[in-house]
Amino acid sequence: MTQTQDNLQSVQAATPEGTAPVGPTTGPLTAEELQLSARNHSMPLEAMRRDVTPPGLHYVLTHFDIPDIDAASWHLLIGGAVERSLELSMAALRKDPAITVPVTLECAGNGRSLLSPRPISQPWVLEAVGTAYWTGVPLAYLLGKAGVLPSAREVVFTGADAGIQGGVRQRYARSLPIREAMRADVVLAYTMNGHELPPQHGYPLRLVVPGWYGMASVKWLESIEVVTAPFTGYQQHVAYRYQDSADDAGTPVSRIRVRSLMVPPGIPDFLTRNRTLAAGPVLLQGRAWSGGGAVTGVDVGIDGAWLPAQLEKPLGGFAWRKWTLPWVAEPGEHVLSCRATDATGATQPLEQNWNYQGMANNMVQQVRVTVA
Numbered sequence: 001m002t003q004t005q006d007n008l009q010s011v012q013a014a015t016p017e018g019t020a021p022v023g024p025t026t027g028p029l030t031a032e033e034l035q036l037s038a039r040n041h042s043m044p045l046e047a048m049r050r051d052v053t054p055p056g057l058h059y060v061l062t063h064f065d066i067p068d069i070d071a072a073s074w075h076l077l078i079g080g081a082v083e084r085s086l087e088l089s090m091a092a093l094r095k096d097p098a099i100t101v102p103v104t105l106e107c108a109g110n111g112r113s114l115l116s117p118r119p120i121s122q123p124w125v126l127e128a129v130g131t132a133y134w135t136g137v138p139l140a141y142l143l144g145k146a147g148v149l150p151s152a153r154e155v156v157f158t159g160a161d162a163g164i165q166g167g168v169r170q171r172y173a174r175s176l177p178i179r180e181a182m183r184a185d186v187v188l189a190y191t192m193n194g195h196e197l198p199p200q201h202g203y204p205l206r207l208v209v210p211g212w213y214g215m216a217s218v219k220w221l222e223s224i225e226v227v228t229a230p231f232t233g234y235q236q237h238v239a240y241r242y243q244d245s246a247d248d249a250g251t252p253v254s255r256i257r258v259r260s261l262m263v264p265p266g267i268p269d270f271l272t273r274n275r276t277l278a279a280g281p282v283l284l285q286g287r288a289w290s291g292g293g294a295v296t297g298v299d300v301g302i303d304g305a306w307l308p309a310q311l312e313k314p315l316g317g318f319a320w321r322k323w324t325l326p327w328v329a330e331p332g333e334h335v336l337s338c339r340a341t342d343a344t345g346a347t348q349p350l351e352q353n354w355n356y357q358g359m360a361n362n363m364v365q366q367v368r369v370t371v372a
């Protein structure tokens with residue numbers, strides 16, 4: 001029996017109903033994690049050479065199955081604490097005023113597999129990120145049309161996808177505080193980089209909430225409900241919380257913490273991904289973003305010594321910013337890293353900030369290179 005199968009058995013033993021959450025582990029990667037990571041791919045870091053991530057290179061995270069939706073018969077329902085409920089077809093939505101917003105989306109679980117002990121879920125390394133231009137109707141426009149009542153507190157977004165998580169049968173649903181929902185840049189998108197949404201990214205319509213971790217951007221959107229009390233659905237109340245332990249109610253995950261990543265220089269070894277680079281001048285480059293405020297600086301660490309990188313203009317308020325740093329690589333082993341700071345003064349930690357669900361681990365990336 002392989003190591004992975006052994007591990008699968010131990011996970012099943014710990015969860016006799018197959019429903020209880022499995023606690024963090026220092027053991028080898030489990031078969032469940034492998035299964036999730038084969039479905040949900042990340043963005044190869046070399047894609048950061050481009051301002052915009054082609055859909056096939058953009059990360060994907062889908063909790064359940066990708067629905068197969070017939071856009072011709074699909075409708076969006078808007079209701080709850082509104083003056084008038086709306087039922088809109090794709091044809092009707094396409095006639096409404098449209099905006100295009102460049103947005104860096106990042107999964108809140110990015111960096112999870114690097115934590116020790118490691119929470120069992122989608123085992124992202126560092127690359128659960130991507131940047132796209134999303135086009136569609138501003139959410140605030142449609143909420144204005146429906147007429148939000150003064151008693152409104154949150155807006156609940158429900159997708160067409162259903163499944164079971166933590167033993168709870170559910171449709172994927174998340175809420176936003178009314179204040180965030182009324183922001184001018186929150187969009188109900190029907191195109192990604194100018195093309196119809198790919199099935200895995202929410203066809204025919206998805207929400208995109210710039211600056212928030214990806215869980216807020218509900219795909220395969222079917223209904224929008226304005227509510228007068230805090231939403232307590234699974235993905236709001238149980239998942240996506242900063243918890244110290246299983247018993248801690250925790251606090252909700254919202255905006256993306258500041259992070260930068262580097263395009264690993266040189267060429268990789270197939271199996272280990274260790275990098276080999278020729279001696280001489282090389283332009284190190286990467287991207288930095290934050291949902292908290294504009295990125296104000298990126299420092300690049302070369303064997304522990306920090307140098308300020310050159311920043312280019314960001315693509316938008318909540319889209320990544322390119323950075324570069326010229327380096328003269330000398331023969332030997334080197335460790336490269338990058339560390340971003342945003343307008344709130346937040347900077348990336350050098351040590352892991354552990355939490356029970358493995359949320360928002362924005363610890364600085366380290367790239368080992370052999371210069372020969």
Ligand SMILES: Nc1nc2c(c(=O)[nH]1)N[C@H]1C(S)=C(S)[C@@H](COP(=O)(O)O)O[C@H]1N2
Pocket residue numbers: 058059060061062063064105106107108158159160161172200201202213214215216217218219220221
């Ligand atoms: N309906 C629905 N929306 C969803 C999800 C989902 O599983 N179902 N996953 C969320 C999570 S956790 C993330 S990180 C983003 C990922 O968006 P992407 O796959 O387009 O990159 O979608 C969010 N929206």
Ligand SMILES: [Mo]
Pocket residue numbers: 061106107108109214215
């Ligand atoms: Mo996510």
